[in-house]
Amino acid sequence: xxxxxxxxxxxxxxxxxxxxxxxxxxxxxxxxxxxxxxxxxxxxxxxxxxxxxxxxxxxxxxxxxxxxxxxxxxxxxxxxxxxxxxxxxxxxxxxxxxxxxxxxxxxxxxxx
Amino acid sequence: xxxxxxxxxxxxxxxxxxxxxxxxxxxxxxxxxxxxxxxxxxxxxxxxxxxxxxxxxxxxxxxxxxxxxxxxxxxxxxxxxxxxxxxxxxxxxxxxxxxxxxxxxxxxxxxxx
Numbered sequence: 001x002x003x004x005x006x007x008x009x010x011x012x013x014x015x016x017x018x019x020x021x022x023x024x025x026x027x028x029x030x031x032x033x034x035x036x037x038x039x040x041x042x043x044x045x046x047x048x049x050x051x052x053x054x055x056x057x058x059x060x061x062x063x064x065x066x067x068x069x070x071x072x073x074x075x076x077x078x079x080x081x082x083x084x085x086x087x088x089x090x091x092x093x094x095x096x097x098x099x100x101x102x103x104x105x106x107x108x109x110x111x112x
Numbered sequence: 113x114x115x116x117x118x119x120x121x122x123x124x125x126x127x128x129x130x131x132x133x134x135x136x137x138x139x140x141x142x143x144x145x146x147x148x149x150x151x152x153x154x155x156x157x158x159x160x161x162x163x164x165x166x167x168x169x170x171x172x173x174x175x176x177x178x179x180x181x182x183x184x185x186x187x188x189x190x191x192x193x194x195x196x197x198x199x200x201x202x203x204x205x206x207x208x209x210x211x212x213x214x215x216x217x218x219x220x221x222x223x224x225x
Contacts, residue, residue, distance in 0.1 A: 031212045042116075042202050042216035043155075088154070092212040098143065098162075099170075100214060104154040 006089055006103030014111050019076040021106045023089030031092040032072035033100070034063050038085045046087075047074070079110050115139045116217035118203050124223045125193050133188045133220050135203030141215070142208040144186040146170075146178060149200040149219075158201075161186055162208070193224040 006023045013019060023032070031050055035043035047058050049065035049072060056063055060077045072089055089103040116137045125131050135144065146158040147170075157170030159178040167178060175197060177189045190197055200221055204214040 033213060035216075040219075040221075042204075042219045045213055045215060048211075048213050090214075098206065098212060099157060099160065100212065102155040104152065 004089055004091055004101055004103040006106055008106055009104070010107040010109070012109045012111065013079055015079060015081060017079050019079055019083075019108060020073065021087060022071060022073045023091070023103050024071040025091065025101075026070065027093055028069040029072075029091035029101075030069070030094050032063070032065050033090040033092075034061075034072070034074050035088040035090065036085050037088065037105070043088055076108075079108075081110050081112050084108060084110050116203060116205055116215055118201075118217040118220050120220060121218065122221045124225065126225055127194055129193050131190045131193055131222070133201055133203075133222070135186045135188070135217055137184050137203075137205045137217075139205055139215060140183075141205035142183065143206045144180065145204040145206075145214060146176075146186070146188045147202045147204065148172070148197075149202060155202065158188065190222075190224075193222075195224045198222060198224045 004023050004025050033048050034046045037043045047056050047063040052069050053067050054065040062075045064073045086105040086107050088105045090100040119134045143162050145160040147155045149155050156172050158176050161167050161180045164180050179187050200219050202219045203217040206214045
């Protein structure tokens with residue numbers, strides 16, 4: 001099936017650093033979603049993007065819907081230890097009947 | 113209280129056994145989904161339901177069946193469990209129109225020995 005390429009696969013950073021990750025596809029998406037999953041828990045929705053070029057923030061998190069509609073970016077500023085987890089992107093394509101395509105995730109580790 | 117709940121949270125079963133995973137939601141959403149998560153493979157859709165009378169197969173439905181008992185309840189069954197069905201299973205919900213946002217339950221960790 002359709003794949004979303006999410007990078008990097010993992011990141012090791014120091015507390016206080018900023019983080020950037022992205023999600024790309026060869027297909028156009030109408031919606032981009034970003035989720036965070038803590039160990040042993042389900043994914044939690046962080047940010048939803050619905051328009052090309054849209055930039056949306058949620059606290060220290062900022063996500064952008066790429067202008068080509070084939071990519072999306074998530075930035076975390078001033079990371080803290082509780083940012084540790086797996087971050088997933090998900091996209092919805094036209095005609096996909098509300099089904100989402102998920103990236104494989106970026107594992108973030110924050111060293112205090 | 114959690115909006116999407118799953119039971120059990122952990123289950124160990126033997127090959128060939130029938131097992132049911134249950135999902136309940138208080139979000140009032142019409143649409144419900146079952147996913148499995150495997151390391152390195154991300155989330156894959158097993159089945160989805162847009163209302164009580166509408167059930168659809170996802171990417172990997174073989175070996176699974178579902179039942180939508182009510183708007184708020186959606187269960188997943190493994191008729192005869194096999195070891196490669198060992199995975200994390202998630203239920204998710206979404207509203208009927210306009211929004212593609214899906215909200216996930218806490219997951220069930222299933223081990224088939």
